[in-house]
Amino acid sequence: MSAPAGAEVTVERASKGFxxxxxxxxxxxxxxxxxxxxxxxxxxSGKSTLLALIGGLEQPDAGRILxxxxxxxxxxxxxxxRREVVGFVFQRHLLLATLxxxxxxxxxxxxxxxxxxxxxxxxxxxxxxxGIADRADHLPSELSGGESQxxxxxxxxxxxxxxxxxxxxxxxxDSTNSERxxxxxxxxxxxxxxxxxxxxxxxxxxxxxxxxxTLIDGQLAAADEALSQRG
Amino acid sequence: xxxxIRTNLLRRSTxxxxxxxxxxxxxxxxxxxxxxxxGLKETAAGFVNLGGSELGVFQANVSEPTASVxxxxxxxxxxxxxxxxxxxxxxxxxxGVKSDASAIVFGADPAGFFTHNLVLTGGQRPATGAREVLVxxxxxxxLHLLPGAVLVIAGxxxxxxxIYHSGILFEDSGxxxxxxxxxxxxxxxxxxxxxxxxxxxxVRASVAARHIERSFPGTQVIxxxxxxxxxxxxxxxxxxxxxxxVVIALIVGxxxxxxxxxxxxxxxxxxxGLLSTVGWGPVRVASLILGEGIAVSVLGAAxxxxxxxxxxxxxxxxxxxxxxxxxxxxxxxxxxxxxxxVAIGVLGGIYPAWRVTRMRPLKALSAT
Numbered sequence: 001m002s003a004p005a006g007a008e009v010t011v012e013r014a015s016k017g018f019x020x021x022x023x024x025x026x027x028x029x030x031x032x033x034x035x036x037x038x039x040x041x042x043x044x045s046g047k048s049t050l051l052a053l054i055g056g057l058e059q060p061d062a063g064r065i066l067x068x069x070x071x072x073x074x075x076x077x078x079x080x081x082r083r084e085v086v087g088f089v090f091q092r093h094l095l096l097a098t099l100x101x102x103x104x105x106x107x108x109x110x111x112x113x114x115x116x117x118x119x120x121x122x123x124x125x126x127x128x129x130x131g132i133a134d135r136a137d138h139l140p141s142e143l144s145g146g147e148s149q150x151x152x153x154x155x156x157x158x159x160x161x162x163x164x165x166x167x168x169x170x171x172x173x174d175s176t177n178s179e180r181x182x183x184x185x186x187x188x189x190x191x192x193x194x195x196x197x198x199x200x201x202x203x204x205x206x207x208x209x210x211x212x213x214t215l216i217d218g219q220l221a222a223a224d225e226a227l228s229q230r231g
Numbered sequence: 232x233x234x235x236i237r238t239n240l241l242r243r244s245t246x247x248x249x250x251x252x253x254x255x256x257x258x259x260x261x262x263x264x265x266x267x268x269x270g271l272k273e274t275a276a277g278f279v280n281l282g283g284s285e286l287g288v289f290q291a292n293v294s295e296p297t298a299s300v301x302x303x304x305x306x307x308x309x310x311x312x313x314x315x316x317x318x319x320x321x322x323x324x325x326x327g328v329k330s331d332a333s334a335i336v337f338g339a340d341p342a343g344f345f346t347h348n349l350v351l352t353g354g355q356r357p358a359t360g361a362r363e364v365l366v367x368x369x370x371x372x373x374l375h376l377l378p379g380a381v382l383v384i385a386g387x388x389x390x391x392x393x394i395y396h397s398g399i400l401f402e403d404s405g406x407x408x409x410x411x412x413x414x415x416x417x418x419x420x421x422x423x424x425x426x427x428x429x430x431x432x433x434v435r436a437s438v439a440a441r442h443i444e445r446s447f448p449g450t451q452v453i454x455x456x457x458x459x460x461x462x463x464x465x466x467x468x469x470x471x472x473x474x475x476x477v478v479i480a481l482i483v484g485x486x487x488x489x490x491x492x493x494x495x496x497x498x499x500x501x502x503x504g505l506l507s508t509v510g511w512g513p514v515r516v517a518s519l520i521l522g523e524g525i526a527v528s529v530l531g532a533a534x535x536x537x538x539x540x541x542x543x544x545x546x547x548x549x550x551x552x553x554x555x556x557x558x559x560x561x562x563x564x565x566x567x568x569x570x571x572x573v574a575i576g577v578l579g580g581i582y583p584a585w586r587v588t589r590m591r592p593l594k595a596l597s598a599t
Binding site: 052055057058077079080082083084088090094096097098099103107108110111112155156158159 | 232242501502506512
């Protein structure tokens with residue numbers, strides 16, 4: 001795999017509400033290319049909403065989210081823009097139940113219009129990379145939770161993203177598998193140089209990350225805010 | 232993409248089968264009726280050129296051409312028309328030969344061009360007034376008849392005087408009786424089913440047809456098979472019924488596919504949201520849904536084509552016209568069935584596909 005450079009993330013006074021619930025209020029955050037940032041906070045503090053805004057899955061009600069200087073959701077083709085920059089890993093692996101591990105990794109490549117033979121080659125290389133090439137032809141129901149999450153990581157890397165967003169990637173795993181998945185994410189970030197944002201309750205994520213920011217009731221904790229504004 | 236469509240349909244195989252079955256019934260009905268209509272058309276084509284005629288005069292507004300009744304007296308008046316070179320009456324007996332129900336017995340004037348144009352391959356023409364019949368070579372071969380044998384028509388024995396060949400399927404698969412004997416046999420004195428006409432040199436059939444219909448109110452002249460098909464009210468009814476069934480099949484099929492795909496979209500919100508998250512554009516995700524709708528419909532249509540071919544044969548028996556109508560399945564008939572199937576898929580898939588394009592990825596993902 002080629003090593004994609006990391007993306008620069010800039011969140012400028014972003015706010016987001018769902019109906020009468022204010023999920024995120026006036027949040028600003030800067031993440032340097034290749035940086036690994038852990039985002040922590042209590043349940044409902046707005047961590048996942050922040051990640052969704054950064055990934056272009058939602059648009060902010062106010063403020064701006066810039067990835068390498070451009071707003072993904074404002075791009076002429078938001079899905080394409082997302083595909084070219086961002087990879088997602090979720091708490092649940094969200095693998096398509098009827099497709100093999102390999103075919104699941106191929107799914108983003110179908111979206112990118114990659115030819116079949118090349119899709120297959122890249123999917124197998126990615127499964128090799130995450131250490132489960134021998135399970136390539138197995139269905140998700142035949143994989144353990146840890147294996148499934150590794151397939152999800154491979155899928156997130158399929159389009160060689162410069163920004164990897166992981167939302168509670170170990171939330172559904174036991175401690176052994178959690179360690180393995182975190183090892184994998186941070187190793188890949190080291191090897192590929194991508195920017196990594198990880199939302200997690202897991203305190204060990206913070207120790208691996210370059211920086212930890214904490215959200216409280218939809219706002220960055222004061223210390224993080226000050227740090228973010230400095231630079 | 233095709234692999235995903237295939238697996239999605241297979242994982243809900245019962246639903247797929249039921250939806251496809253509904254479409255199959257609609258398509259089968261269309262194909263069967265088209266095959267039947269085509270058979271009617273071919274039957275009609277055979278009636279148009281009986282005896283080497285260029286047009287046929289029938290009673291207007293009858294259920295079928297064979298149900299036409301004309302007074303024999305019309306023949307002399309037709310013969311006197313400047314457009315007409317020769318006119319001769321025919322009385323058709325359908326299902327008159329019990330040993331071969333598909334054989335038609337033609338009651339024809341022994342002096343008319345219809346009888347005169349028959350080329351004898353064996354035996355001789357019937358003697359005047361004798362209870363004798365000419366038999367087409369196809370029918371003779373089928374019933375192993377030779378000159379001198381006996382053919383029973385409407386319960387009455389007739390001696391086979393000769394075997395003929397005309398090159399026209401209906402004639403060669405039937406028999407020719409003197410008109411007077413046919414009239415006696417059917418208790419229809421001085422009546423004919425139709426009058427076949429050879430035109431005077433240089434006269435166009437369409438022009439002559441207009442003149443004849445104007446001069447003989449209550450008649451309808453047919454000059455080509457398509458027109459012959461329109462003579463029969465049943466044929467017209469069937470043509471209209473096909474149109475109605477096509478529209479109903481499209482509406483019901485499309486609603487069925489819409490329902491199936493809409494349910495599928497609701498159930499698979501998470502999956503579709505994921506596709507969007509990993510970079511599938513709205514058009515591609517919508518294409519997946521539309522593709523699944525079309526695939527179900529094509530599956531149904533394929534089954535429908537098969538059932539339609541079988542159904543065509545059943546239909547002619549059910550309508551009691553198997554004696555002289557054979558369902559004819561054409562590539563165009565099958566193509567139209569398939570076209571209806573694809574149209575159902577497209578129409579039925581549009582709304583669910585549109586809904587997918589409006590889906591917000593985060594909301595869809597949270598629905599899992």
